[in-house]
Amino acid sequence: MKNKKTLVLGASTKPERYAFKAINLLVEKGHSVLAIGQNTGEVAGIKIYTKAIPLKNIDTVSLYLNPLRQRDYYNYIVEAKPKRVIFNPGSENPEFYQLLELNNIKAEVACTLVLLTTNQY
Numbered sequence: 001m002k003n004k005k006t007l008v009l010g011a012s013t014k015p016e017r018y019a020f021k022a023i024n025l026l027v028e029k030g031h032s033v034l035a036i037g038q039n040t041g042e043v044a045g046i047k048i049y050t051k052a053i054p055l056k057n058i059d060t061v062s063l064y065l066n067p068l069r070q071r072d073y074y075n076y077i078v079e080a081k082p083k084r085v086i087f088n089p090g091s092e093n094p095e096f097y098q099l100l101e102l103n104n105i106k107a108e109v110a111c112t113l114v115l116l117t118t119n120q121y
Contacts, residue, residue, distance in 0.1 A: 003031055003032055004031050004060050004121065005031065005032045005033075005034070005058050005059050005060075006026055006031050006032070006033050006034070006058070006061070006062055007034045007035070007036065007058050007060070007061045007062070007080070007082070008023050008026070008033060008035045008062050009061060009062070009063050009064065009070075009073060009077075010036075010037060010063060010064030010069070010091075011023060011035035011037035011046075011048045012037055012039075012043075012048075012064075013037075013039065013048065017064070018064060018088060018089075018112075019035075019037070019062075019064035020043055022088075022113055022116075023044055023046055024043065024044045025112075025113060026062075026112075026116065027045065027046065029116055029121070034046075034049075034053065034055070034058075035047070035048045035049065036050070036051070036052065037049075037050065038050065052073075052076050055076075055080040058080045058081070058082040059082060059083050059084075060082055060085070060121075061077055061082045061084075061085045061086070062085075062086045062112045063085060063086060063087050064088055064090075064091060065091055066090065066091060067092070067093040067095070070091065070096055077100075077105075078100070078103050078105065081103075081105065082105060083105070083106060084105065084106035084107070084108050085100055085106070085108065086108045086112050086115070087108065087110070088110070088112055092109055
């Protein structure tokens with residue numbers, strides 16, 4: 001399996017949150033993970049940052065932010081040049097899809113957890 005360096009945006013230390021579950025599963029499946037959320041903390045040994053951190057060689061950005069909160073990250077994500085951005089349920093954002101496509105970044109409306117559990121990640 002290929003390690004896909006993933007940024008989880010909207011990370012949370014709350015076990016009931018899907019972002020929390022995604023970080024755990026990504027780590028379990030051997031992917032390197034970076035996490036940015038509203039509050040600092042740690043999930044599965046991954047530190048959660050509260051502001052933008054330098055990104056290099058990011059394969060996937062997994063979004064757990066509503067469209068309004070995504071706006072602050074448009075340029076940050078585009079400049080990181082990930083291969084794809086996964087819009088998890090609740091984060092769908094047609095405005096951002098267009099911006100990503102203009103920059104040759106794939107916008108994927110999917111669920112990171114489903115992709116990981118069905119080996120489609």
